[in-house]
Amino acid sequence: MPQTTLRSVFHVPAPPSAVLAHLGEPSNYVGLSPLVVAVRDVRRTPGESRFVSVERFHFFGFVKYDNLIEVTLRAAGDTVEGEVRSPGGVWLDFRFALAADGEGTQVEDVLTVRATMRPLLWYAARKAREVQLARGDILAGRAATML
Structure with missing residues (x-):
């Protein structure tokens, strides 16, 4: 099965414990990806959450499609x-590795995307990369609410 791995590193002006708590809560994923509504x-x-995430896609500017995806989420330690x-x-494995960085957190965001056809x-992968690159700014914007 074809796959690709995407990586991004960014800074969030909040302590690692706050970022971990934020990323560990399923409801916080609404808007964390611009596609998730x-x-x-x-x-x-214990140690895991499972949920359905609704991704909204627009095609040709007027066709709306809600993709219901199953998500498993685990938050522990610094990950x-x-x-x-x-x-x-389409299958996606994700990992946010958190490390103290001054008064904030460095987040390493790694996504592995697999699909049945190239x-x-x-x-x-193009959509996942767009989301990944937006995520740093979104989390930084949410930092004040994490404290």
């Missing part, structure tokens, strides 16, 4: 990681 069906067990399973044949991988 809702989170529902949250199921929590938040998980998996995303899309019904469209053209689907190209599309999914």
